[in-house]
Amino acid sequence: MDAVLQALADGSRRTVLEMLRDHPATAGEIAQALPIARPGVSRHLRVLREAGLVDVRQDAQRRIYSLRPEALIEVDEWLGEYRALWQNRLDALHTEVARGKKVRE
Amino acid sequence: MDAVLQALADGSRRTVLEMLRDHPATAGEIAQALPIARPGVSRHLRVLREAGLVDVRQDAQRRIYSLRPEALIEVDEWLGEYRALWQNRLDALHTEVARGKKVRE
DNA sequence: TCGATAAGTACCCTTGCGGTTACGTAACTA
DNA sequence: TAGTTACGTAACCGCAAGGGTACTTATCGA
Numbered sequence: 001m002d003a004v005l006q007a008l009a010d011g012s013r014r015t016v017l018e019m020l021r022d023h024p025a026t027a028g029e030i031a032q033a034l035p036i037a038r039p040g041v042s043r044h045l046r047v048l049r050e051a052g053l054v055d056v057r058q059d060a061q062r063r064i065y066s067l068r069p070e071a072l073i074e075v076d077e078w079l080g081e082y083r084a085l086w087q088n089r090l091d092a093l094h095t096e097v098a099r100g101k102k103v104r105e
Numbered sequence: 106m107d108a109v110l111q112a113l114a115d116g117s118r119r120t121v122l123e124m125l126r127d128h129p130a131t132a133g134e135i136a137q138a139l140p141i142a143r144p145g146v147s148r149h150l151r152v153l154r155e156a157g158l159v160d161v162r163q164d165a166q167r168r169i170y171s172l173r174p175e176a177l178i179e180v181d182e183w184l185g186e187y188r189a190l191w192q193n194r195l196d197a198l199h200t201e202v203a204r205g206k207k208v209r210e
Numbered sequence: 211t212c213g214a215t216a217a218g219t220a221c222c223c224t225t226g227c228g229g230t231t232a233c234g235t236a237a238c239t240a
Numbered sequence: 241t242a243g244t245t246a247c248g249t250a251a252c253c254g255c256a257a258g259g260g261t262a263c264t265t266a267t268c269g270a
């Protein structure tokens with residue numbers, strides 16, 4: 001979970017992820033699409049791999065990366081513990097607004 | 106969103122957040138509960154504040170911090186774009202398993 | 211077996227983050 | 241008004257993250 005969030009904190013890595021959301025891609029393809037050089041992309045992919053966010057499949061010299069959204073489920077579950085909270089919060093807000101805004105803390 | 110994820114990438118800050126999930130707290134209380142000194146906590150809180158994850162309310166000398174889960178909704182929405190994907194993936198997996206595992210990519 | 215292609219690793223450098231101590235500031239209190 | 245309390249900010253330090261260049265490794269094709 002820590003690894004996943006740390007992986008996601010980097011914008012480039014999120015971009016990689018969003019590329020892979022469309023379809024699997026090779027490391028080279030990803031590097032071409034991003035403003036950083038191949039070695040950098042390799043390292044990004046390593047982080048994503050170690051965080052469990054992507055999978056690699058080897059095809060001759062190519063390494064084809066694909067999304068492995070299972071790790072994101074962790075984040076989703078962590079957020080789940082807040083979801084009820086913000087639902088209540090928003091619901092409460094709505095009622096407050098409806099009854100003329102007597103904010104209570 | 107970037108700010109939110111970067112804020113969440115730090116374990117201490119997630120801990121602060123989880124403390125505030127229970128109830129609002131002052132900066133001092135949070136610092137006492139954590140293994141880091143007050144100035145550090147202050148900066149953590151600043152990051153959380155600027156990311157929109159917490160709110161401050163002043164009560165005399167005290168600064169009372171409370172959760173503001175609206176920012177987490179952003180993350181939730183971002184994850185939402187993957188949720189369908191992993192649902193499909195898991196569903197697909199189930200059917201693959203059921204029909205005897207002919208993995209297709 | 212030798213070159214070409216694709217990717218990963220080693221190394222270096224710079225920047226930013228997180229922590230600490232020391233100091234500044236606002237508000238209560240005697 | 242002087243002292244105390246509760247925070248925040250500034251300055252400094254160490255370290256790890258993230259980028260680039262150069263090199264290594266693995267696989268295919270001639």
